[in-house]
Amino acid sequence: MRIRTLTGGLAAALVLSCPALTGPAAAVPSARTAQPLAAAGRVLTYDARAAAEFASAVDRGAAIWNASVAGVELRPAASGERADIRIVADDGWPRSLPDSLGRGTVYIGRQAVDQGHSTIRIAAHELGHMLGLPDRKPGPCSSLMSGASAGTSCTNAYPSAAEKAQVEKNFEGALTGALM
């Protein structure tokens, strides 16, 4: 009886310490099945239903990231699905509150839009924070994470080569961690 309890406890601990094993990929945990997962990258869902007039700019920003990096994909959450990233329009300055890599809340603040900053650049920049990029201010227009410091004339919404490489690196590590 005592041994059975111990065994049960150990099994539970193993499951908890390796949540990836509960996913469908764990059914056949071979290198063969892990490989396509790594190539496809990690999917993060976003919910732009509270993004009001910025919803299409958010979709554009997500599409730009999807075209720029292979290691992670931003996909709109299905209705009723709990999204990894929630996007909200408000009257403040744009900002991101990440809970962890790829999760959190983005605020598309009207204050910057009213000053003349590009909504798509703002959306892509804030999504960049959710993908683990810090601000690089002041910085040139060629940098997405230079944000508002590049001025209102800057409408570039594409990450630089260095920014793309950093995101690939961030999710390479995250993916390896999830599969381990």
Ligand SMILES: [Zn+2]
């Ligand atoms: Zn920023």
